[in-house]
Amino acid sequence: MAATPLDFLTSDAHRAALKQDALRQYDFFDASIDPDGGYHALDVAGAPIPGAMKELHSTTRLVHSYALGKIGGRANCEPIIDQGMAYLWSHHRDADHGGYLWGLNGVTPADTRKLAYGHVFVLLAGSSAKAAGHPDADQLIDDVDAVLDQHFWEDGPGLFCDEWNRDWTPFSTYRGMNANMHGVEALLAAFEATGREKYLQRAGRILDFFMFGKAPSEGWRLPEHYTQSWEIDRSYAGNPMFRPAGTTPGHSFELSRLLLHYAELADVLNDETIATARNVAGQAMSDAWDPEKGGLYYTLNFDGSPDIRDRYWWPVTEAIGVYAALQKVSPRADEAETYQKLWSFAEGAFMDAERGGWFPEIDAEGQPTTTQFAGKPDIYHALQAALFPLTPRVSGAYVDLKDALSA
16 A cells, blocks of 8 residues: 555654664764853854853753753653753752853853743753653752742733843843743643643643633734733734744644644643644645745744744744654644645755754755854754654653663
């Protein structure tokens, strides 16, 4: 019988290519260890970038990624995990005020904001480290859990607020989807690592607000920015990279996958849930795919028209993730074809087969360029694009990845 698009995800050739890319990524990012503490940021060739600030999300994502590698059976992941866990506790953790500092220059605090975005990644790192058997994981989970409870979780709306000064005085009244989306990711990981029902319940509340509350009334697009009372702030335009105006289709892919992940764990994987994830992801793909050059526009206006047309690696990785997830729970040939299209584009445009890792952005001609990013920013997005399609379920990576990378 002839192969069909639905066979591609589970084919031996594709699984071998996923494994190969994941292992190349680990080989590249092994050079991240800084003997003076924490991790180096790496240039495109894998050399340390002098003077780069050590940011909380980069530290935590490397811990998480290498914990997945250890579970998968990749050798020599422990030094990276140990380095990051130690640096989180000794340097990012604020011994004076509690919580975790956003950025350090070596051992010196450089950006002392307390961001929900960073703190949920601490929870993710601790959860993955626990799943990988790290002895300090429970300490980290319990510490950041208390901080999230005290300073970030707003039980009325069932959402995380965003940011504080170092001493927990107010920084702004901004509220946003991005921290909450990664909050869902961390909460689901924490539930899988600890079994604490609180994490699963909170993830469900966040998903209810965005995926069932906002998305249907917004044409299946997800507004990013909100006021203190959680009203959509359509005029907001912050940092053009981290808080751009309008909507960010890459986040629609991420949150759609996380909805399916949650639904499996909570035993609510039904037609409505799958249709919601499919609608949000499908609208983002329809709006953001560049029909002439391929790739995904970075941001959109509220009507779905392109705003920032730059093409980065991470939206493609997240689209890969959700289209793999949809094939696992409700396979359709057209979505299997989309999955193949995304991987074909990624291999040609972003993947560095020679040195490992993915280039973060491409220019108008489809060539690697550096306008917003220095070097190869981190392993997290591209690694998950390679690892998550290897598992039979959307959830359960801590179990299902076991030995997936072994020789």
